[in-house]
Amino acid sequence: MPASQLFAAESALHINLGTIAPRGASYHQSLLAMGEKWRRATDAKVKLKIFPDGNQGGEADMVRLMRIGTLDAGLLTAVGLGDIETGVAGLQSMPMTFRDLQEFDYVNEKLRPRLEKRLLEKGFVVLFWVDAGWVRYFSKKPMVRPDHLRKMKLFAWAGNEKQVDIMKKAGFHPVPLETAEIVTGLNTGLIDAFCVPPIFSLAGQLDLRAPHMLDLNWAPLVGAAVVRKETWDRIPATAKKSLLEAAAHAGEEIKAKSRRESDESVGAMKRRGLTVHPVTPEVAAEWRKVVEGVNHRIRGDIVPAEVFDEVQMLLKEYRAAKAEKST
Template sequence: MKIKLAAFLLGAMFAVTAVAADKQLRIGTLAPKNSLYHRQLMDLGEAWRTAQGGSAKYLVYPDGSQGGETDMVRRMRIGQLQGGLLSVVGLREIEPSIAALQNMPMMFRSWEEVDYVREKMRPAMEKRFLDKGFIVLAWGDAGWVRFFSKEAAFAPNDFKKMKFFAWGAEADQQEIMKSLGYTPVPLETADILPAIQTGMINAVPSTPYFALATQVYTTAGNMLDLNWAPVVGALIITKKAWDELTPEGQASVREAGSKAGVQLRAKARQEVDEAVEAMKKRGLTVNRPNPEQMKEWSALADGLYPRIRGKLVPAEQFDEVVGHLKTFRATRK
């Protein structure tokens, strides 16, 4: 139950313009055209290309024009794309262990916890991607998943009468939802707005920024004020494209990506808060669960973990996240 906008701008401009003049790097993304992420990606990419002084070309395909994230991974494998700005939904098609950063609802309580766990797990994660032919250039996130719905809803049972958007490729997740009494409707991102307008669905798990950028909130005008799960993402390119860079170009990409990651994660989180305020001014209703309802949500999450461990998230990485969070919280007491 998640939507996958990740930190789309985190470094594509660096990889794109470091290729030789006769090369192109084609990047796929679900980021809406002219959204904050797309505009910054294009602006920063052009600035970097100019600084390089060459004629290297880059192409960014926004709006999911190259298909869903599963499609983009397939295109990278056959050489139609060289890179992708993906959420965990796409990244797990390459390396399943990445799901530990996103597919554990209500496991993370703050961005500090997300950052801590990601940094602890990052070296091993990046090595696994490398072994499968992909280079992780930068990590990012795009906000917390909230539930947007046509009708007001506060407790888990309130959503059982609704039809949920679900990623078409997430069969295991749909199976879990059905077993709990929920109704998933498998779709792709481009189908969300028309589907909710026509009544095919009436609930969308989404980050606030995505709901604002795509105007989903104008039809689904209720948002549950509950941080269900973080949307975590990364910019990746194929090892083949990486190997075509000069050693100097690779060094520049690594350094620029490291610096950009910190700055752009902060910007993305700021934009999420601003998106909620902007939607509230335009009529969004924010519904806050009371303490009893929060207990129900916590109980739902606790009941999900045994179903998720070993299925949506490999058992080893599930346990690793739990261990890191235990350490983090012990040191913060």
């Protein structure tokens, strides 16, 4: 049946999607391409409008707007997703847990069905999952060891009071801000350091204000595009297949591009003055000690205990299978 007949009872459905992704970045471009596919697949009966650059506010703001129906959808990091379903924190808020992105991919694939079910129960349909590779520390002055960072004012995601409390108890000085406020915070001296994917730093020219990067894979930056179930339910079931296929393609494209661009962006920033500080085994051990000292708080306060434990179990499973293959 033609799409025009599927939507015969309604005028065009306008879906507004917010994201903190910068305008023109690969994230934004892939979302625009997805929207065009949606328009063509439904004879312009579904029109997706993208609001990049945090135009709709920070992630906590966007979740609130979606809950009241002012915003239909969002491409959110685990920070925003965690405001809906805390279990998502198991993919991002366990520092130095994953040794490489292959380990992360394995755990992500195993946890995803459960997380999608929980998000659906809370009124949100997952269109696709993404990640932007590793987040790394950037700072105004050289910063290598935990004690160096303890002397700085560190950006923290606004809205996560428990995480701020854990950081303080570990001796750090977090300053809760929205990502859109990082530049202002650096310019005014409100913050001296922040932890983001390199591509985010490059796109926002943050490295020009914080020209030092610690080459430590702290944690993956995880995200997902979600849409309000009430909005999604207005689309006929026969049309959803094409829309989900377009969304899956956008997700894979964003994931592949962002991981590649994350590495490329470090080179681009180095060419304009970024200093990359290597991490020796001794320094890595110091950072791991910090993580071990707060894991008992992360488990339960940030990441639900059962999710925290399952991540650890899945990693043991993956590493054992990998070791067996290599023998």
